[in-house]
Amino acid sequence: MLPFINIFGLKISMYGLLIVLGVAIGSAVAVFFPSKKGIPKQDVIFSICYAGIGAILGAKILYLIITIPQLLNHEEQVVFSWELIAQLMAYGFVFYGGLIGGVLSVLIYAIKYNLHFFNLIEILVPVIPLIHSIGRLGCFSAGCCYVKPMDPPFGVHFHPDSVAPKDISLFPVQLLESVLNLILFVVIFVYSRRERRSGQILGLYFIGYSIIRFILEYFRYDMVRGIFGGLSVSQWISILLLPVGFYLLKIMKVKE
Amino acid sequence: MSENGAQGAQAPQGNGKAIASLVLGIIAVVCVFFGYGALVGIVLGIIGLVLGINAKKTAPSGMATAGIVLSIIAIAVCAIGFLACVACVGILGSIGSSL
Numbered sequence: 001m002l003p004f005i006n007i008f009g010l011k012i013s014m015y016g017l018l019i020v021l022g023v024a025i026g027s028a029v030a031v032f033f034p035s036k037k038g039i040p041k042q043d044v045i046f047s048i049c050y051a052g053i054g055a056i057l058g059a060k061i062l063y064l065i066i067t068i069p070q071l072l073n074h075e076e077q078v079v080f081s082w083e084l085i086a087q088l089m090a091y092g093f094v095f096y097g098g099l100i101g102g103v104l105s106v107l108i109y110a111i112k113y114n115l116h117f118f119n120l121i122e123i124l125v126p127v128i129p130l131i132h133s134i135g136r137l138g139c140f141s142a143g144c145c146y147v148k149p150m151d152p153p154f155g156v157h158f159h160p161d162s163v164a165p166k167d168i169s170l171f172p173v174q175l176l177e178s179v180l181n182l183i184l185f186v187v188i189f190v191y192s193r194r195e196r197r198s199g200q201i202l203g204l205y206f207i208g209y210s211i212i213r214f215i216l217e218y219f220r221y222d223m224v225r226g227i228f229g230g231l232s233v234s235q236w237i238s239i240l241l242l243p244v245g246f247y248l249l250k251i252m253k254v255k256e
Numbered sequence: 257m258s259e260n261g262a263q264g265a266q267a268p269q270g271n272g273k274a275i276a277s278l279v280l281g282i283i284a285v286v287c288v289f290f291g292y293g294a295l296v297g298i299v300l301g302i303i304g305l306v307l308g309i310n311a312k313k314t315a316p317s318g319m320a321t322a323g324i325v326l327s328i329i330a331i332a333v334c335a336i337g338f339l340a341c342v343a344c345v346g347i348l349g350s351i352g353s354s355l
Contacts, residue, residue, distance in 0.1 A: 016335055
């Protein structure tokens with residue numbers, strides 16, 4: 001729950017540290033316990049690099065798409081400067097943007113180097129919830145992505161240096177999402193150990209995560225939600241992703 | 257003969273990308289020591305990584321591997337440093353962080 005830790009006198013953000021740690025652990029699992037055979041380890045590592053780049057860009061682009069109109073609406077309160085631009089670049093990432101960007105990047109890699117897209121992406125899919133689970137612990141440390149106030153013992157007071165509201169206890173949804181992602185990781189990892197048709201592992205992940213995210217979004221309390229038609233951007237994406245997930249599962253069953 | 261010629265043409269191109277990847281990786285790692293320069297470090301690291309992977313796939317060499325490794329380290333370190341740097345200032349705290 002500490003937003004920062006000191007290592008050799010350096011103040012390091014737990015948010016960034018846990019995200020990087022999550023990516024490192026997830027990558028190791030994907031490389032050493034691949035769910036599909038026949039893809040060289042080098043290609044798995046390189047596709048993880050591509051996925052990482054795509055995830056950073058996608059998560060940032062979606063955040064900017066949501067945030068910039070809101071900043072422009074409060075133009076009188078915002079001082080536009082290079083510092084603000086730098087902060088907009090560093091502060092705030094939307095998971096779904098990262099997911100879409102990551103999948104598209106792996107698609108680019110597969111096309112560029114003539115590999116089977118589903119074989120490649122389905123090596124990476126099982127570890128996405130694992131990375132996400134560790135990353136949400138970073139959100140908990142930073143105090144972002146919080147939900148509605150709740151009295152203790154279910155509500156907690158965040159660290160004064162965190163970005164969460166002070167002097168009020170909030171339900172730590174980051175921990176709940178972290179646990180749910182960990183469960184999803186175990187389910188998909190076990191599911192992927194057996195031979196599956198192309199698309200089924202990705203489909204299962206889309207179904208599982210879109211349901212989790214759609215429900216948890218109702219409890220979110222942080223201000224930048226990007227609400228359209230009563231639902232947040234992430235809920236709209238969940239609604240679109242759910243049928244895609246079923247489609248991927250169903251098509252593979254028909255082929256079987 | 258023509259195959260050898262094609263490989264010969266690919267090797268210098270791959271070598272050039274490997275050198276570029278290595279140089280960008282080194283610059284990106286250094287960027288972490290310059291506050292907001294870490295943002296530049298992330299961008300350079302990403303370019304270095306893509307070039308390094310391309311070089312490794314077309315004409316594998318130790319230089320390409322070094323470029324890839326340095327670029328990955330640079331992105332990771334700059335990401336940690338930059339997020340900390342901005343969080344210390346925390347101007348956007350009231351606007352929101354991640355979604």
